[in-house]
Amino acid sequence: MMDIRVNAVPSEERKPKPSDENSLGFGNIFTDHMFLMDYRQDLGWHNARIEPYSPIVLDPAAMCLHYGQMIFEGLKCYRRADGGLQLFRPRDNFRRFNGSGYRVCIPHLDEDQALDALTELLHLEQDWVPRAPGTSLYIRPTIIATEPHLGVRPALEYIYFVILGPVGAYYKEGFNPVKILVEDKFVRSVRGGVGEAKTAGNYAASLFAAEQAHQKGFTQVLWLDAIERKYVEEVGTMNIFFMIDDEVVTSPLAGSVLSGITRATVIDLVREWGDFRVSERPISIDEVMAAAKDGRLTEAFGSGTAAVISPVGQIVYKDETVQVADGRTGPLAQKLFDEITAIQYGTKPDTHGWVETL
Numbered sequence: 001m002m003d004i005r006v007n008a009v010p011s012e013e014r015k016p017k018p019s020d021e022n023s024l025g026f027g028n029i030f031t032d033h034m035f036l037m038d039y040r041q042d043l044g045w046h047n048a049r050i051e052p053y054s055p056i057v058l059d060p061a062a063m064c065l066h067y068g069q070m071i072f073e074g075l076k077c078y079r080r081a082d083g084g085l086q087l088f089r090p091r092d093n094f095r096r097f098n099g100s101g102y103r104v105c106i107p108h109l110d111e112d113q114a115l116d117a118l119t120e121l122l123h124l125e126q127d128w129v130p131r132a133p134g135t136s137l138y139i140r141p142t143i144i145a146t147e148p149h150l151g152v153r154p155a156l157e158y159i160y161f162v163i164l165g166p167v168g169a170y171y172k173e174g175f176n177p178v179k180i181l182v183e184d185k186f187v188r189s190v191r192g193g194v195g196e197a198k199t200a201g202n203y204a205a206s207l208f209a210a211e212q213a214h215q216k217g218f219t220q221v222l223w224l225d226a227i228e229r230k231y232v233e234e235v236g237t238m239n240i241f242f243m244i245d246d247e248v249v250t251s252p253l254a255g256s257v258l259s260g261i262t263r264a265t266v267i268d269l270v271r272e273w274g275d276f277r278v279s280e281r282p283i284s285i286d287e288v289m290a291a292a293k294d295g296r297l298t299e300a301f302g303s304g305t306a307a308v309i310s311p312v313g314q315i316v317y318k319d320e321t322v323q324v325a326d327g328r329t330g331p332l333a334q335k336l337f338d339e340i341t342a343i344q345y346g347t348k349p350d351t352h353g354w355v356e357t358l
């Protein structure tokens, strides 16, 4: 067990909690405290502490600011109907965090200690976990390279921090299947690149195409592979699933696709239910468009922690537009959403060992 110094904000100085939990957005509000830990090559990870939430002082030469050496994670803390708190597959997040770190030369973090530290922070901030249906406390673990140095090489100093903030229900009025634009010019990531790491550059690389798509009225970009502009990889910052005949298909994890924990959960559940085959295989945009035109593409949906499941209602590729399931939410997307959220919020028993109660 690591020693964590706690510098708590006096209760009378804590921020007011959001007054209307039904109008919480995403990523605008942060709690009173944050967890921090430093890394130095000679000391390893040290100085674990919980401090008041506040700006971080960085040298302008801090390497993360110049070369993007950083990693992050995203997970949520859910409040059960009985008031208790729980996490969903958090060990998978910390394992992936280290995987991302390995790819961008960031030192390894002890996963058990990281989960213990998160648990201690959550205990202190438990009143910040909202109660309204569909709301949660979003958790953002992050490591940044802080060493002041302008040569390109892995830094020798880092900060690990965890910030928290209450977030709203993604779907307030039920699902709203989205319109997506297949991006055939820009790419998010390339096999051999850093697309499988949750690192800042991937998101910077995605902004321009996403902005152009938004201006044309689309919610998300459907990313194709960088080499042939042929195989579907992800949708926005979510993994993508297609149901064609009785096969549920998602892109394989071949280096350019992020290994989503929701993706893994969808695969596990659909396999377990046994009604459909699940394939992790390359799927070309031509196959998707042809199946849509033949009426064999019965569902398409994205998966990720923020939305859980995001049904796709329309796909536009070059000058062709296809509807998916008449623009409505398919039964599999609905069933997955209901099942996953029921486990996350504890209204269904966790038979998979996915839930960690606090």
Ligand SMILES: *Cc1c(COP(=O)(O)O)cnc(C)c1O
Pocket: 074, 198, 234, 236, 237, 238, 239, 258, 259, 260, 261, 262, 263, 303, 304, 305, 306
């Ligand atoms: C985080 C992320 C996902 C989804 O991962 P989850 O663990 O399911 O939240 C998918 N694609 C990208 C690019 C991501 O950053």
